[in-house]
Amino acid sequence: MIEFKHVSKWYGAFQVLTDCSTTIQKGEVVVVCGPSGSGKSTLIKTANALEPFQEGEIWIDGVSVGAKGTDLPKLRSRIGMVFQHFELFPHLSVMQNLTLAQVKVLGRSQAEAAERARALLERVGLSEHIEKFPGQLSGGQQQRVAIARALAMDPIAMLFDEPTSALDPEMVNEVLDVMVDLAKEGMTMMVVTHEMGFARKVADRVIFMDAGQIVEDCTQSEFFENPEQRSDRAKQFLSKIL
Ligand code: ADP
Ligand code: MG
Secondary structure (H helix, E strand, C coil), X not given: CEEEEEEEEEECCEEEEEEEEEEECCCCEEEEECCCCCXXXXXXXXXXCCCCCCEEEEEECCEECXXXXXXXXXXHHCEEEECCCCCCCCCCCHHHHHHHHHHHCCCCCHHHHHHHHHHHHHHCCCHHHCCCCHHHCCHHHHHHHHHHHHHCCCCCEEEEECCCCCCCHHHHHHHHHHHHHHHHCCCCEEEECCCHXXXXXXXXXXXXXXXXXXXXXXXXXXHHXXXXXXXXXXXXXXXXXX
16 A cells, blocks of 8 residues: 655755665554654655655555656545644634535535534544634544544545644543544554554554664564564663653
């Protein structure tokens, strides 16, 4: 579904990604972890063509992200992205946040978009907040709206970049629960997170990045249950967060 082949990227003279290769199969949940500044956000942004890369290839469901002629807006509309900061449209109601792109990008009727929005809001437990504005919701509620908004586009995969790290601790689980459900339903997911409980529960694989490189790419049981086989850098990281 998502394939990185020898991807390298520079910001000016600074190499932020070095020869990153990995493949995420349909229905797989891959957690990406690693120290701050290791390139996790950059890696997932390249998959969505939010950041260009200079070397290598990225393929999304058979489409080459970097190839000339690829319809990037169309590609982006097929990949759901949820960021650390919720990035909802503050001047639009929850309902409008969920329907806007469905109507503008997918060409759905207002009624069809609203029906889909209602179903998704129910699924993330926010039916009673449909007419509110983002500022009237808690951080955890806003993040669940952001997930519902991404799902409204019927994405083929979902990318999450530290979706719970800006939340107050008591709100982390309500967001993780939605993500766990999504994983169990078979959504293809790439999740940058330090929530190792989530990783243990639903990840098929764990990627560990350091200094722009994929240092570890293994099954979650290998990652957590055979720590002696991990690289020193991964061990050091794990010792700090577990
Ligand atoms: P992570 O998500 O793992 O914390 P990032 O992908 O955000 O790491 O950043 C990786 C490195 O790239 C960091 O050293 C960061 O300072 C640098 N970086 C990120 N964005 C830019 C940018 N727009 N211009 C220059 N350097 C950047
Ligand atoms: Mg980041």
